[in-house]
Amino acid sequence: MKLGFLVDLDLCMGCKACEIACKVENKVPLHSWRLRVKYVDVGTYPETKRTFTPLRCNQCDDAPCERICPVSALHYLENGIVNIDKDRCIGCAGCMMACPYGAIYMDPVTNTADKCTFCAHRVATGMMPACVVACPVEANIFGDLDDPESQISKYIMQHQKGSGVRVRKPEKNTHPKHFYVGSSEVNLNPLASKREEGFNLFNNITHLEHIGGH
């Protein structure tokens, strides 16, 4: 079993339902996100467009975070999920330096690393991840990549045309198990857009201090 995630960006409308459902489901504290939905405005008036990109852990098949973790707090589950163990974690932040996608945060309440686990606890209960259930437009597709009959496998097969099915930063050889349909560079490559520090149309685009620890 190899669980995978797919977001159809042609459907995502940036409502952030998934983001909040995730926070509540996993008690993700303020100041931290397992999942974020980023808006990028593209083009010049009157041909302006707005893109939305949900970003979460890719559960990489060859995960640098798992590799660098000195104590195997990050570890693989049988279903392919890169799971995390806060009791084991020493808080070295190596994983944060290693994950090419910025998917890991230091939980300010537990003071240990944490990240999206594809809601492994829900999966183990036989339930879909919270953010998948949450999405009003069914932009999130989740299932077993090993099973050719699963919805995700079929979705991947059916969407090979156009912009195709893509992953983030394939050149990093991490082999993400999180896919995007309807993506462009702007969605997947953080350097393809300007991220200007400070307040913008909707909120404060900023950095936060790396908290906890000392």
Added chain:
Amino acid sequence: MVEHTYAATQAVVTLDVPIPQVIWGWMITLNMWAKSIGTGVVLIGAYLLARHNKSTNDSVRKNMPIISFVFLNIFLLFTLLDLHQPLRMINIFLHPNWSSAITVGAWMATVFTGIMFILSLISVKKYILKKECNLTEYYDTLLKIAVILSIPVTLYTATIMGEATARELWQTPTELAQMMLAALLCGSGIFLLIGRGYEYEAKRDLAIILGLSAFFSLLIYMGEYYFGHMKAEEASATIAFIREGGIYNNLFWTGQVLAFILPMFLVYISLKSKSSSLLTLASISAIVGLFIAKHVWLIIPQLLPLS
């Protein structure tokens, strides 16, 4: 339904959550810097013992382990302090993950520090307290092991940085060389400071090592500075922080001048004039400058948004 296609004219992030500020900060710089000294003095000390035994023997045997031990402890202390769960450091020994350079490094550094501890004991007893020490007979064997170990101990941080896949700037071969050079730079610098009474030939060798380490370090940094952007989009964006107009441009050059350019220059003059008086300044400049150079290098790749 339409596929989204965009004119690449203009793309601005208009809503996002904050992303973390620098994760590995000055503590990690301090950690790398102190480790360079802790291992550097062993490497250079061994060299002095091998080549200039006469005038340096006692001084090296006395000072090397103590200096190394002190700096290794600074290194370990800040490694620990930088952990969010320092008390759980023990997990590295209970649940080691051998694919992690952190694990491997931690184990080696611990063994290395252990050796340095014994060597320091001997040193303190024999050279400071001037007493008999029955461990003395192991000194040379332990030193040999230490010299061999000091190489991976100084290098492993580069492997960690290599494993930090997120940061395109740090790539293993260059970082390895850089770490090695940093150790040599620090080692020679330290001995130039404490070895003012050494014979000229020893000091000349130290100066040459200092000068060459500085030169090659500078070469690597300049290579990155001028050609790094060709490696990858990320590297290029990272290097933009230190290039003209970048927010770290000044600090970068301060580091380069203090750590490498000035020491090279001073070494050159002192070699030419066969006087060692400028070498103290060169050493201090190099050691201080190295901190700055390393710090800038550590920070800049962390400023990029990863997603």
Added chain:
Amino acid sequence: MFKSRRNFLKASAFTVGTVSIGSGVFETILKAEEKELPKFTNTPKSLNFYPPLNEWDDFKELDGDDWKRGGIERNGVQSNENPDGIKVNDYFIVPTACNNCEAGCGLTVWVDKKTLTAKKYMGNPLHSGSRGRNCAKGYATWSQMYDPDRIPFPLKRAPGSKRGEGKWVRVTWDSAMKEIGPKIAELLEKGDEVSRKMFIYQVGRPNEAGFSGKVPHTLGIDGFNSHTNICSAGAREGSIQWANDDRNVPDWANTKLIFLQSSHAADAGHYFQQSAGFIADARKKGAKMVVLDPRLSNSAGIADLWIPLWPGSEAALYLYLANRLLNETTLSGESLVNHEFVRDWINWPVLMRDKKYLNFIKEKGYIKNLPKDESYESFIELLKEMYAPYTKEFVVKECKLEGQEYKLDKLWEMIVYAGDKIATYLWRAGTIAHRGGWMNTRAGFLVMALTGSLRGDVGGISWHHWHHIAVNGKWFGATKAGKAPGKVDTWNDYSWPPEYPLSTYEMSFLFPHLIMDDEWRKKWQKKGIKVADKIAVWVPRVYNPVWINPDGFRWIEALKREDKFELTFNLSPTWSETNWFCDYVLPVGLSGERHDEQSEPSTPGQWCAFRQPALRVALEKMGWKPKNPSRGTLEAHMKAGLGEVWEEVEFWATLFAEYTDPTGKLGLKKYWTSKKTGKTITIREFYQENFSHVPKLKEAAEAAYPNSDAPCYEFMRDRGAWTEAEAVYKPQEEEIPFDGENFIVHGKKVSKSEVEKDEKDVLLHEGKPFGVLINGKVYHGFHTPSKKLDFYCDWLANDYQWPEYAIPIYPTNEKQRKDMIHIVSQVHYDYIKKDNEFALNTVFRLPYNIHTRSVNSKHLMEISQNHNPVWINRADAKKLGIKRGDKIRVKIVDTVSGLESGYFVAMAVPTEATRPGVLANSHHAGRWKLKNAVEIPGFKHKLGVMGLGTPLYDMSMDGKIGKIKAKEGIVAGMKKREDSWQFKEINKDLENIWWDGLTGAWQNAVAPVHPDPIAGNHAWHQKVIIEKAQKGDEFGDVYVNYENNFKTFQAWRDKLTRPINEKMKYRRPMWIKRPATPLTERAYLNPLYKG
């Protein structure tokens, strides 16, 4: 106890399957039911969206927080043998309905049996509108529930203090009711006409179907005052004129063209996430989407076509489309007009017969020639001629789309492609923002009528009545009264002032202005209208009028006047700017803490949802019983540690039955006491009765709970949602059965002999139209008196003084714009000339915020941070030298009175996402409070005030000038009060609040009111002049001359309206909606009438 319940449910679950249920996620449930659920393995065989219904009372799920210890692989599952295993939550899954916007989506509350806390809110898969899904605001109900600053018990203004001083004491519900109850009784005892206008129930979005209006109705008082005129009056006016219906109903999911003058696809819109889901379904099937919006909304950002037209010019664009539909043909020469539909279902014969009116429009220059006869063909010729001036050249100029002509071509192609499958929902946007915004609805529906989309067939547009189940006010059968109260015999002039006979609906936002305008009152009193001098009891509910209405300082000024408002109390779970100025704040529950029946026309079917207090339901299922059965919700919330949090239904019942009319002598008690017990009615009785009015629901419930005394209640308690009908298409074309002798009208026989037919072919019974004869058949028809869609509103022309606007029309040149000022926007480009003059778009929502409720959710605040910058087109910004982050003063100037209102200081953000000449500023930020926390004598904790999202402000006002200035941000405010004590365990992360909220500005404070002379809507947009901020200016500063604003109010009222006069018999057409209290004919009579 649990066990038997479970079996009971299991048995009934299959019954449900056979009855009509929404599609979507539910299929997964049924599938899951067939398989055994694999429990707790990392490699499960199937994954489900929701547990099957039969497990809702007992569902076990691994805990997401505890899983962080490495999951079951490292720790196993918690059990007696393995106490260190990963925790398993034991849930009651209680269905309820979201209350965060009017969509009424289904929710389920996952109540942890051990701690009696809600762990999360998810969707309800049985709800056919929301299909198990919610938007961010739905999921945020959880953080609102555990907001550390919610109000834990009833509060009363401290005796001796003034309103707004911020001194409060703790009281009990009973002591509050002891003061309020008799105060209302005094009015009833007096019972004269004026007393029956002195209780006002001022409601925001009701989010229930029929209860609110019954509160004043059972009192015999005309006291309902709803907020619709700041919300959606323009759309409602247009809908009423076309169809005598409140709003239209798009069949998004099956349409070919999603036509948005709103933001349903990705931002807001009525029924936001339900619409978004259906829109996504349609787009998956290839539907196109166009968005008309001066701002790049998220919807526009993902649309196939964005038309950033000048705000307020929509009608011009629509009439241009009408022109092309009428005058062009397909390649094969066929007409683009759906003549079959138009001929049968538009009231053109009324127009063609009205020679006087035809002459009138000829004089006006709408047409050059009179039609040659009364035929349909001549009508089409008339239309062709009338709309011919709306050319592409004209529309490009009027909508200011120079350079974007290609977009109009693209739009035209889309319209032709979609034909009668165009779905739209005209609600706010241009219809609310402008003077004459209602005409935009009139013109918009003309396009939809001509294409045939308005027929309401698959993929088209239908009307509200047919898709709505309103039974929340039908409990009287269970009461001693046995039936609903009779009509009310008085007319409230504050809600329905004489200047606005056609408003849709109450002029709620003018309330403080009217009550403080002595001259106005005296003028009408002199003419014989009995305007009350003051209000005895004023009760806002789900409403924060001070902040969300224009001219907020006027509200504060009025509310402080104890001579004008004798007693005020706000039913509100949370602090708000409004309850700061009230006498009582009475905490009632949020989405998962109250009872309501709600139904919305979000699909072409009919659904209703049941909102309930989840903790109470869980407690009751565990065997707990309230001591006082009519106070179950209050007692349950106290028991569960939530606080003394009550709900409206039980509150009003108790107040009226036990404190206002304890003896029954006022005739009020009987509506609120149980027929069975003679005591105050209980929720069980109340909802059993209400839901028994839904026929198929009743049938299913009785089958599922054969032994219950309250099957309908239990059925809805356990499911939370019901679908009465799934595909209701073109119901107007349903034939009325006729057996040769009798018509069967709504199940009743009506003899042919009692039926009259008028000249419009409308069939009437006892003077009331019930059907229409078309091509020899009798159909139900639409809800208009003509039973057809009214292209021409003869009543508007003949009885209500607005002949020039009785058909869809829009001025085409500057001279006409002067004559037709009533339908020309106050921010028309005629008024905006200089480089630093702009139209300000004050109307748009952030998808993750809800007016003034986000402040109670840490999660919503974390996204939005109380930030509302002024969007300015990059080119405009460059011209003015404005950069991102600059402080600017936004000065509001009125184009009728010419007066300046003052300014607010906001942050400018140059962007490609708004059109040149038009700024945009969301009202979802700019909240303020005057104290960080309130001390309650005798209570050991302080009560925090809106700490998660509101900076602290200084305020000053002197009757003329009002000012506010921020003095402390959110982080500082929260840090100071580590005494944030409620729900501490649940909110361990509060110290990580990182947003200051200091970039918000309360724009509504500066805005003067702009009452539209016909629809009565506040025309939201403002003409503004921007300048760089001055020294000392800070973000959020507000300076307003509200004395000037008062004059602006009078100018709009006195220069633009056509008040009722001696020629009008009634104060408003009796057949159009006047919610929510039914009035007698006498009450409708115009005291001025000399007929």
